[in-house]
Amino acid sequence: MRILFGVSLLICLFPILVKSLSPSLNDDVLGLIVFKADIQDPDGKLSSWNEDDDIPCDWVGVKCNPRSNRVSDLVLDGFGLSGTLGRGLLQLQLLRKLSLAKNNLTGRISISFAQLSNLRVLDLSENSLSGSISNDFFRQCGSLRSISLAKNKFSGHIPESLGMCSTLASLNFSGNQFSGSLPPGLWSLHGLRMLDLSDNSLDGEIPKGIEGLNNLRGISLRKNRFTGEVPEGIGDCFLLRSIDLSENSLSGGLPSTMQKLTLCNDLVVGKNGFTGEVPEWIGEMRSLETLDLSENNFNGHVPDSLGKLPSLKVLNVSKNSLSGILPESMRNCVNLLTLDISNNYFTGELPSWPFEFGLQKLLFSDNRLSGNVDNAFASSLESSRHKLVILDVSKNQLSGEIPPSAGGFSRLHLLNMSKNSFAGSIPASIGQLKILDILDLSGNQLNGSIPLEIGGATSLKELRLEKTSVGGNIPTSIGNCSSLVSLSLAHNEIIGPVPASLAKLTYLETVDLSFNKLTGTLPKQLANLGRLKLFNISHNQLQGELPAGGFFNTIAPSSVSGNPSLCGASVNRSCPMVLPKPIVLNPNSSDADPGTIPxxxxxxxxxxxxxxxxxxxxxxxxxxxxxxxxxxxxxxxxxxxxxxxxxxxxxxxxxxxxxxxxxxxxxxxxxxxxxxxxxxxxxxxxxxxxxxxxxxxxxxxxxxxxxxxxxxxxxxxxxxxxxxxxxxxxxxxxxxxxxxxxxxxxxxxxxxxxxxxxxFVSGGNLYKHLHEESGGNYLSWNERFNIILGAAKGLTHLHQMNLIHYNLKSSNILIDSSGEPKLADYSLARLLPMLDRYILSSKIQTALGYMAPEFACKTVKITKKCDVYGFGVLVLEVVTGKRPVEYMEDDVVVLCDMVRGSWEEGRVEECIDSRLQGKFPVEDAIPMIKLGLICTSQVPSNRPDMAEVVSILELIRCPSGGQVESGSGMGSGSGSGLG
Structure with missing residues (x-):
C-alpha cells in the first residue's frame, strides 16, 4: 500500500520534482518508477524495480554507464508490457538506447524523445502504437542514429522534420499505415545506410535526388503505391547491397545506371508494371545473389549476360511475357538454388543443366516446353549434388512416359507434372519418395492402375490423379499414407470398391472419387473420419446405404448423385426393407378369390x-x-x-x-x-x-x-x-x-x-420455388411475405393444439393453386415410440440447418421453441434465397451465422436475394431478417412464441400499427443482442 501511495504521489508531483531537483542519481530511479506506473506488467518482469533503491543499475533491463552510474540503456524487448508511454522516460537524460520492441504498448507517442539529447537508438517496433506523428516530432532529434517504429499502427504522413535528423543511419517505418508522398528532405540524410518504408500506403513518385544518399546500403519500398519510373540517380548509390521495390505500380524500364551497382546482392522489383526486355547490362551487376523480376510485363528473351552472374542463387522471372529458350550461358550460374520461369512463353525441351547443379527449387509451369523429361531427370540423378525439394513442370506440352528415375529425387517435397501429355503408367518408383508432401499428375493421358507402391510415400498430404485415365482398383496400400489430407481421383476409369483402408487416414479433409466406375458399398468405418469436409462419390455405380454418423449425416446431395443404387436420406431414396406379403385391395367384394379386381x-x-x-x-x-x-x-x-x-x-x-x-x-x-x-x-x-x-x-x-x-x-x-x-x-x-x-x-x-x-396440393414445395426455378420465374417479395405469414399461422394453430411440427423446412411447405402455403409432415414424430434425439435428427431432420441447438443437448427439453428456431431459419431462407447450409469448394456456410455476421457488420442488405434487388424497397426486408435472427436465438427462452410471431408479421405488413421493434421478442430486452 505504501508503494502504491508513493507512486501515485510521484506521478502527481512529477512536473514539480523535475523542475526542483538538481540532477542526481535519484533522477533515473524517479523516471523509471514513473514510467513503470504508466504501464502494466502482467508477467512481473519489472518486479526488481524498487523505488527504495539508490540507483537502478541492477534492475532487469537497465544498463548503466560504469563511470557515472547513470542509465545508458533501457532494453525491455518482449516483456509483455502494455499501457502507454509516459513522461517518466524524459528523466533519463543520459539514455543512449531505448528499446521497447515486441510488447503490447498502445496509444499515441505524446512525448518528444528529441529532448533526450544523448539518445542514439530508439526502437518501438512490434507494438500497437497508433495515430499520426507530429510534423515537429523530429525537429530536435539530437544525435539519433537508429529509429525503428516498424510493425505498429501509425498513420498519416511521414513528418517533414525527419529530414533534420542529419546523424540518422537507420530508419525503419515498415509495417504501418503511413500514407502520402515521401518528404523531399529524406534524400538529404547523407549518413543514412538503411531505409525501410515497406508495407505502408505511401504513394506518388519516388523523388529524384536519391543519389544524395551515397552511404545507402539497403532500401526497401516494398508493398506501397508508388508510381512512375525508378529515378536514374539510384545508380549513384554505389554502396547499395539490397534494393526491394516490389509490389508497387512502378512502370517503364529499369534505369541503365543500375549497372554501376556492382556491390548489389539483391535486386527485387517483382509485382510492378515494368516493361521492355530484360536488359543485357544486368550481367554487369556481378555480385547479384537474388534477381526477382517476377509479375511484370517484361518480354523478349532472357539475356545471355545472366551467365556472368556466378554468385546468383535465386532467379525469378515468373509471370512475364518472356519467350525463347533459357540461354546455355546460364550453366555458369553454378550457385543457383532457385529457378522460377513459370507463367511465360518459353519453348524448347526441358533444359538439363538446372538439374545438374543441385538446385532446390525448379518451377517451369505454364509455359510451352515440349519433348520428354528423360534426359533432364537422368542428369539430376547422375549428379552427386542433387538436392531438389520442389519440381513443378505443370501446364506445358511435355510428353513421353514419366521416367522411373522420378523416384530418385529422395529430398522432394512437391512434384507437380500435371496438365501435360504424359502417357504410360505411373512408375512404381514414386513410392520411394518417402518425404513427398504433394504429388500432382492430374490432366495427363496415363493408363494402367495406381501402383500398389504408392503406399510407400508415407508423408503424402495431397495426392491428385484426376483426369489421368487410370483404371484398376484403388490400392489398399493407400491406407499407409497416414498424413493424407486431400485425395482426388475423379474423372478416371477406376473400378472396384472403395477400400476400407481409407478409414485409417484420420487427417483426410477432402476426397473426390467422382466420375469413375466404383462398385460395392461404402465402408461403414468412413463415418469415423472426423475431419472430412468433402467426400464426393457422385457418378459411380456404388450401392447400399451410406455410412451412418459424422460427416455423412450432412453430406451434400450433389456429392452422392449419379449412383442409382445408393440409398439414404442424402440421395432422397429409401433403403429397401422386408415388407408384408401383397395386400389385396377390395374390401367390399364377396368373390371367393381375394386377389381379383372389380x-x-x-x-x-x-x-x-x-x-x-x-x-x-x-x-x-x-x-x-x-x-x-x-x-x-x-x-x-x-x-x-x-x-x-x-x-x-x-x-x-x-x-x-x-x-x-x-x-x-x-x-x-x-x-x-x-x-x-x-x-x-x-x-x-x-x-x-x-x-x-x-x-x-x-x-x-x-x-x-x-x-x-x-x-x-x-x-x-x-x-x-x-x-x-x-x-x-x-x-x-x-x-x-x-x-x-x-x-x-x-x-x-x-x-x-x-x-x-x-x-393433394398441386403447386409444388417452397424449396423448388426458391432454389430450382430458372429464368425470371421466381417468387416476388409479396409472394414470399405471404408464404412466411401463412406458414406462421399454420404453425401457430399446431402449437395451440399442443402439437410440435419437429420437421419444419422449405421442402415441407407446399404451395396450393392460389399461392397459399400449407405445412406438411407435421407431428409425424408422435408416431414413433419415443422422442429420441438421434431418431429425430437422423430420420426426420434430414435437412441440416433447421435443427435447433437443443437437439445436441440431452438435458434440454425439446419444445415448441424448436419449431420457432426452424421457422427463423425458414424466414432467412426466403428473404436471402440461400439454402440453410451452402457447400462451397473448401468451406461450409451456415445461413444463420452468415446473416448474423452481416448484421453485426452493418452489411445486412447484401444478404437479400439478388433476384429481388430493385424490385421492392429493400428496407422492407430488414425487419424480416431481424425477426429471423431473433427466432434463431441460441437460447430457447429468447425466441418468441409463434402467436407473437404472427402479430409481429402483421405489424410488418401494416406498420401503422406500431414499430416492429415494439413487438414481443423484437426489442432490446429480448436478449437477442440485435440492435
Missing part, C-alpha cells in the same frame, strides 16, 4: 400382387426387399360384390373398427370416401411418385369424385408404435384442420406397412 377396372381379372424382388450384391446375392405397396384403388359399388377381402375398410368414425388378422390390413378414411381410381397403379408407377423425405415416399392418386390425394408410404416401420398407439395418434392428427395445414384424410395399417392419406 369388373369396373376392365374386362379381365388381374392379380394385384406388387412384389418387387430386388437382387443386389454379386457373390452373396441377398434378397433385400420385396416392395408390396397397394393403395386404395377400388370402387365401392354395392352392385358389384366379390370375394371376401383380407383388407378391412372403415369410413368416417373409427368406433366400429375391429382387429384384423396378421396378414391383412386396416383402411380408415375420415371422410368416408374410399373409392380410388388409380391408387395401386400409382404405387407401381414411379411417374406418380411426388417425392421422398425423411419419413418416406409420397405418391399421387385420385378419388372417385376426381379429387386427387397424396399417399405417404412410411419408411420408419421398425420405429412406429403399436397399432393401438399409432391409430390414436393418427386420429388426433386427422382432426387438425387449418387453411395453412395439409389435411390428413385417412390411413392404412399393417404391422409392417403404414400409409397416410393426405389432401
Amino acid at each position: 369388373q369396373s377396372f376392365g374386362h379381365e381379372k388381374k392379380i394385384l400382387s406388387i412384389s418387387a424382388l430386388i437382387a443386389i450384391g454379386a457373390a452373396a446375392a441377398i434378397v433385400v426387399g420385396v416392395i408390396a405397396i397397394t393403395v386404395l384403388n377400388l370402387r365401392v359399388q354395392t352392385s358389384t360384390s366379390r370375394s371376401a377381402a383380407s383388407l378391412t375398410f372403415y369410413g368416417g368414425d373409427d368406433s366400429h373398427s375391429h382387429t384384423s388378422d396378421g396378414n391383412s390390413g386396416k383402411l380408415v378414411m375420415f371422410s368416408g370416401d374410399s373409392d380410388f381410381r388409380t391408387g395401386t397403379h400409382a404405387l407401381l408407377n414411379k411417374d406418380c411418385e411426388l417425392g421422398r423425405g425423411g419419413f418416406g415416399a409420397v405418391y399421387q392418386t385420385m378419388l372417385r369424385d376426381g379429387r386427387s390425394v397424396a399417399i405417404k408410404k412410411l419408411t420408419v416401420s421398425s420405429l412406429v408404435k403399436s397399432q393401438e398407439n399409432f391409430e390414436r395418434e393418427v386420429q388426433k392428427l386427422g382432426k387438425v384442420r387449418h387453411d395453412n395445414l395439409v389435411a390428413l384424410e385417412g390411413y392404412y395399417w399393417t404391422p409392417s406397412l403404414q400409409l397416410l392419406i393426405y389432401e
